[in-house]
Amino acid sequence: MNLKELARHLNLSPTTVSRALNGYPEVSEATRRRVSEAAAKFQYRPSATAARLATGKSRTIGHLTPLGAHDMINPHFSDFLAGAGEVYAARDYDVLFTVVRPEEEAEHYRTLARSGRVDGVILHAPVAADPRIPLLAELRLPFICHGRSHDMPVDYAWLDVNNRRSFKRATEFLLDLGHTRLALINGLETMSFAHRRRLGFEEALGERSLRVDPDLIRSADMTEPFGYHAARDMLGRPDSPTAFLTSSSIIAIGVARAAQEQGYGVGRDVSIVTHDDCLSAFVDRDDVPVFTAVRSSIREAGKRAAEMLLDTIEEPGGPPAQELWEAELVIGRSTGPAPRAG
Amino acid sequence: MNLKELARHLNLSPTTVSRALNGYPEVSEATRRRVSEAAAKFQYRPSATAARLATGKSRTIGHLTPLGAHDMINPHFSDFLAGAGEVYAARDYDVLFTVVRPEEEAEHYRTLARSGRVDGVILHAPVAADPRIPLLAELRLPFICHGRSHDMPVDYAWLDVNNRRSFKRATEFLLDLGHTRLALINGLETMSFAHRRRLGFEEALGERSLRVDPDLIRSADMTEPFGYHAARDMLGRPDSPTAFLTSSSIIAIGVARAAQEQGYGVGRDVSIVTHDDCLSAFVDRDDVPVFTAVRSSIREAGKRAAEMLLDTIEEPGGPPAQELWEAELVIGRSTGPAPRAG
DNA sequence: GAATGCATCCAAAACGCTTTGGACGACAGC
DNA sequence: GCTGTCGTCCAAAGCGTTTTGGATGCATTC
Structure with a gap:
C-alpha cells in the first residue's frame, strides 16, 4: 500500500x-x-527511501568504526551504541553502521557527506588534534564527539567525562590512604581520554611533591592480559607499587589477578582504583562493590550524545553543544590504607 | 555532481x-x-537513495537488537558486528542497526519487511522454537540465524558452533583428569546455545554414569559477578565441586576470583574450562593461556554469517545455508588433575 | 455586488537513479 | 538489394514521496 x-x-x-x-x-x-x-x-508506512529522496534528509546517523584486520574491538562500543540506539529509535532515526579501514576513514567521511546518506555522525575515540574534527566541519556534516580532542584549537560539539579531574580525585584518594608508590595502567595515550587521565594522575602527585616514576606508568589497548602483565612486572620488582590506578574494569581484573597470584591481598596489600564505564558484563552494584572506582555510565553517555546530536540537526545554528560530566567516586573493597613499610 | x-x-x-x-x-x-x-x-558517487528507490533493492542488512531499559548489553555483540561489518564494507552493503523494545520486535520486523529498507537481516540469540524464524520466513525476508533455535521443526539458514559437542568434550576432559564433582555456570538456558551446552555436559556425565547435581548448575546473564557469586556459593558448601565449566570468559574470571578469594589455587585445587569467544578484550593468546577453553571466534562467525547472507541474497533459490563449526579445545593453566580427596 | 481573505484541496514537478522499449547504422546472409 | 542481426546509444517512464504554485468555493468586508 x-x-x-x-x-x-x-x-x-x-x-x-x-x-x-x-x-x-x-x-x-x-x-x-x-x-x-x-x-x-x-498499515500504510511511507517509504523511507522515497521520502529521503524527496526531502534530501536521511533521518540517519552514521557511526563509522575504523578497524584494522587485527585491531582490538572496543567492548565499550556496544554499550554506547545501545544507549544511542534507544534515542534513535524513540525519535525515529536510523543508524548506519560502517566498518572502515583506518587509512580510508577520511575518504569515507567525504563520500558519506557527499552522498547525503546521513544527517550527522558520531565521532568516537578522539586523539590529539584529531584531524577528523576540522574535516567534518569543512564537510558541514553535523557531528558530536564522544570525548574531547586535546590540543584542538577550534570549537566543536562534544560530550565528555572529566577524566582529568576524576583521575586526580582517584589519585588523591589513594594518597590520602598513605600510598606513595602509585602505578597507572592506562589506555593508549594517543587517545585523549587516556592523555587526560595521566594529566590528572601527575597533577595529584605533583601537588604533593611526589615524583612521577615512568616505570610505574603503562599504556596500551585495554585488555585483561595487559593489566595482568603490567601488574606482574611491577609487583615483581623491589620497591613495587602499593596502589594501582587502571583505566578500565577489564584492566583492573587483570591487575587483581596478578596481585592475587603473587600473594598480595587486593584491598589489603595492594589497592586498586579503576575507571568504571558501567559496562553490562561487569555491573558492580553490590552493596560494597569489588572495585573502588570513578564511575560514569557509557550507555548514558550514548543516550545523551545522540540527543544532543539530533537536537542540533533539527535545530541548527546554535553554538556547539558541549557537556562535561563528573564521574562519581564509589568506594569498594579494592582499596585500603597503605601497608606499613617493612 | x-x-x-x-x-x-x-x-x-x-x-x-x-x-x-x-x-x-x-x-x-x-x-x-x-x-x-x-x-x-x-568524484561522482551515485545517490544510494535514488538507486534504492529505482531498484527496490536496498543493499542494506538489518541488525535488530531487542533491549529493555535495564537489560544487559551483550559484549559479544560488538565483536560479531565488527566481523560482519568488514564483509559488508568489502561488498558495499550498509548495515541498519536498530534498538527495539523486546515487545515490539515482531512488529518491527513486519514494518522492516514492508518498507523494503533492508535486503536481509541477521538474527541473534535464538531461543527455543524461536517465533522470529517462522515470522521472517512468512515475511520472505532473507535472514541468517547466528546459532540454532532448538525445538524448531522448519528448515532455515544458520551458522552455529557445535556447543553440545564442545561442552561434552570439555566435560570429558575434566572427567579424564579425575574430577567427579563438576559445576556448570551457564548462560540463560532459554538461549539455545546455553541449552545445548547443558545437554553436552549432561551427556558426558551420563555416559560415565555420574549423577547430574542440580545444585551445581546455574544459569543467568553472563556477567563477572554472576560467575563470582555462583562459584562462591558452591565452594562454600561441604562436598564442593573441584571443577567448573563456564559459558564465557567473563564468567570464568568471576569464578577464578571466588576461588582465589577462598584460598583455592586455580588449576590446582579447582579446575576451570570455559567457552572462549575470542573477544578482543580477553585475548588469551599466551604460550600457555590462562584458561583452558573451547574456543571459537565470534568475530569470524560474524564475517562468515554476513558472507552467507549476502550470498543467498544475491543468488537466491538454493537450500538454506547452514554451517556448524567445531570449537577448538585449548589447554591452559586453569585445569589440572582432581585433588586427592582428603 | 465586487473585492478580499481564508480554508481546503489538487495537479504537476521535482528528487536522482534504473530500466524498458526502441532508434540508428553497420554488417552479414541470401 | 532486401532482410536480419548485432552493437551502440537514447528518450521516456517509472520508483514513492514532498513541495510548489495554484484552483475552488465560501464567508467577510466595503
Missing part, C-alpha cells in the same frame, strides 16, 4: 494525504482523522 | 552513463573507459 493507492481509496489527492499525515495545517481536522484512520487500517 | 550532469559533460545520455558504470554489456569499451575516468575525476 503506497501513498497513491491510499489516496485513491480516500478519494483524495496524494498531496492532501501526505500533508494530513505529516501534520501540515492546510487540511481540515475531519479529513485528517479520516486519513490517519485509513492509514492505520491499511 | 549527479548522473545527469555527468552525462551532459560527456555528451552522453544518463542511460548510457548508468550502464557504463554498472557494467552492463551494451556499451562500447571505449565509452565505458571514458565514463569511468570522468566519474573518477569528478
Whole structure:
C-alpha cells in the first residue's frame, strides 16, 4: 500500500494525504482523522527511501568504526551504541553502521557527506588534534564527539567525562590512604581520554611533591592480559607499587589477578582504583562493590550524545553543544590504607 | 555532481552513463573507459537513495537488537558486528542497526519487511522454537540465524558452533583428569546455545554414569559477578565441586576470583574450562593461556554469517545455508588433575 | 455586488537513479 | 538489394514521496 493507492481509496489527492499525515495545517481536522484512520487500517508506512529522496534528509546517523584486520574491538562500543540506539529509535532515526579501514576513514567521511546518506555522525575515540574534527566541519556534516580532542584549537560539539579531574580525585584518594608508590595502567595515550587521565594522575602527585616514576606508568589497548602483565612486572620488582590506578574494569581484573597470584591481598596489600564505564558484563552494584572506582555510565553517555546530536540537526545554528560530566567516586573493597613499610 | 550532469559533460545520455558504470554489456569499451575516468575525476558517487528507490533493492542488512531499559548489553555483540561489518564494507552493503523494545520486535520486523529498507537481516540469540524464524520466513525476508533455535521443526539458514559437542568434550576432559564433582555456570538456558551446552555436559556425565547435581548448575546473564557469586556459593558448601565449566570468559574470571578469594589455587585445587569467544578484550593468546577453553571466534562467525547472507541474497533459490563449526579445545593453566580427596 | 481573505484541496514537478522499449547504422546472409 | 542481426546509444517512464504554485468555493468586508 503506497501513498497513491491510499489516496485513491480516500478519494483524495496524494498531496492532501501526505500533508494530513505529516501534520501540515492546510487540511481540515475531519479529513485528517479520516486519513490517519485509513492509514492505520491499511498499515500504510511511507517509504523511507522515497521520502529521503524527496526531502534530501536521511533521518540517519552514521557511526563509522575504523578497524584494522587485527585491531582490538572496543567492548565499550556496544554499550554506547545501545544507549544511542534507544534515542534513535524513540525519535525515529536510523543508524548506519560502517566498518572502515583506518587509512580510508577520511575518504569515507567525504563520500558519506557527499552522498547525503546521513544527517550527522558520531565521532568516537578522539586523539590529539584529531584531524577528523576540522574535516567534518569543512564537510558541514553535523557531528558530536564522544570525548574531547586535546590540543584542538577550534570549537566543536562534544560530550565528555572529566577524566582529568576524576583521575586526580582517584589519585588523591589513594594518597590520602598513605600510598606513595602509585602505578597507572592506562589506555593508549594517543587517545585523549587516556592523555587526560595521566594529566590528572601527575597533577595529584605533583601537588604533593611526589615524583612521577615512568616505570610505574603503562599504556596500551585495554585488555585483561595487559593489566595482568603490567601488574606482574611491577609487583615483581623491589620497591613495587602499593596502589594501582587502571583505566578500565577489564584492566583492573587483570591487575587483581596478578596481585592475587603473587600473594598480595587486593584491598589489603595492594589497592586498586579503576575507571568504571558501567559496562553490562561487569555491573558492580553490590552493596560494597569489588572495585573502588570513578564511575560514569557509557550507555548514558550514548543516550545523551545522540540527543544532543539530533537536537542540533533539527535545530541548527546554535553554538556547539558541549557537556562535561563528573564521574562519581564509589568506594569498594579494592582499596585500603597503605601497608606499613617493612 | 549527479548522473545527469555527468552525462551532459560527456555528451552522453544518463542511460548510457548508468550502464557504463554498472557494467552492463551494451556499451562500447571505449565509452565505458571514458565514463569511468570522468566519474573518477569528478568524484561522482551515485545517490544510494535514488538507486534504492529505482531498484527496490536496498543493499542494506538489518541488525535488530531487542533491549529493555535495564537489560544487559551483550559484549559479544560488538565483536560479531565488527566481523560482519568488514564483509559488508568489502561488498558495499550498509548495515541498519536498530534498538527495539523486546515487545515490539515482531512488529518491527513486519514494518522492516514492508518498507523494503533492508535486503536481509541477521538474527541473534535464538531461543527455543524461536517465533522470529517462522515470522521472517512468512515475511520472505532473507535472514541468517547466528546459532540454532532448538525445538524448531522448519528448515532455515544458520551458522552455529557445535556447543553440545564442545561442552561434552570439555566435560570429558575434566572427567579424564579425575574430577567427579563438576559445576556448570551457564548462560540463560532459554538461549539455545546455553541449552545445548547443558545437554553436552549432561551427556558426558551420563555416559560415565555420574549423577547430574542440580545444585551445581546455574544459569543467568553472563556477567563477572554472576560467575563470582555462583562459584562462591558452591565452594562454600561441604562436598564442593573441584571443577567448573563456564559459558564465557567473563564468567570464568568471576569464578577464578571466588576461588582465589577462598584460598583455592586455580588449576590446582579447582579446575576451570570455559567457552572462549575470542573477544578482543580477553585475548588469551599466551604460550600457555590462562584458561583452558573451547574456543571459537565470534568475530569470524560474524564475517562468515554476513558472507552467507549476502550470498543467498544475491543468488537466491538454493537450500538454506547452514554451517556448524567445531570449537577448538585449548589447554591452559586453569585445569589440572582432581585433588586427592582428603 | 465586487473585492478580499481564508480554508481546503489538487495537479504537476521535482528528487536522482534504473530500466524498458526502441532508434540508428553497420554488417552479414541470401 | 532486401532482410536480419548485432552493437551502440537514447528518450521516456517509472520508483514513492514532498513541495510548489495554484484552483475552488465560501464567508467577510466595503
